[in-house]
Amino acid sequence: MISLRGVTKSFRDGPREVPVLRGVDLEAAPGELIAVVGQSGSGKSTLLYVAGALDGDFGGDAFVDGASLRTMSEPQRAALRNRRIGFVFQSFNLLPGLTAVENVMLPGVLRPGEPFEPLRARAHAALARVGLAEKALARPARLSGGERQRVAIARALSAGPSVLLADEPTGNLDAETGEGIIRLFAELAAGGLTIIVVTHEERVSRAATRVLHLRDGVLA
Secondary structure, three states, X not given: OEEEEXXXXXXXXXXXXXXXXXXXXXXXXXXXXXXXXXXXXXXXXXXXXXXXXXXXXXXXXEEEOOEEOOOXXXXXXXXHHHHHEEEEEOOOOOOOOOOHHHHHHHHHHOOOOOOHXXXXXXXXXXXXXXXXXXXXXXXXXXXXXXXXXXXXXXXXXXXXXXXXXXXXXXXXXXXXXXXXXXXXXXXXXXXXXXXXXXXXXXXXXXXXXXXXXXXXXXXX
């Protein structure tokens, strides 16, 4: 589902170009739960942004479902993100004024011409998939941290993506709640979803089908 080939990425620091990714190669197949680990500042999140079509300014090439991100315009990358790639972040990024089901529906609402009732039905199904069917009408303030993260995962799953990318998804959760999220990721991968998790936590790595280390801008 994801293929990175010789990906490079640098940031400018005054007059200097600071390399972050140096010829990264990665193949992620359906059903894989891949953990990417490395020191803070090693470029883990940058790698995720390139793989998820959030950053189009890179060298080499990146493919999602066989489509080259290098040859896409920004509107094309945005459409790909909206339909084929789910994102989960440490901070949940839920809108406090919306209910759980409305938060899950939000990406679909932003797609032109999306029928409302099927969208709502998919949002309810996504909440049921993460064990939150009974919390559909609750707003984020009435949910625990783990429940909020599950809403964020349901939102990422609502469009039926082939790839799920997660950046430190258990970083704001206690040990027990984090373990529940990790088990959920393992179940989703077992169902055929491709999942890449950037993490510094050993408990995530233990559940992964593969662990990759990012050192000096190269995956090993």
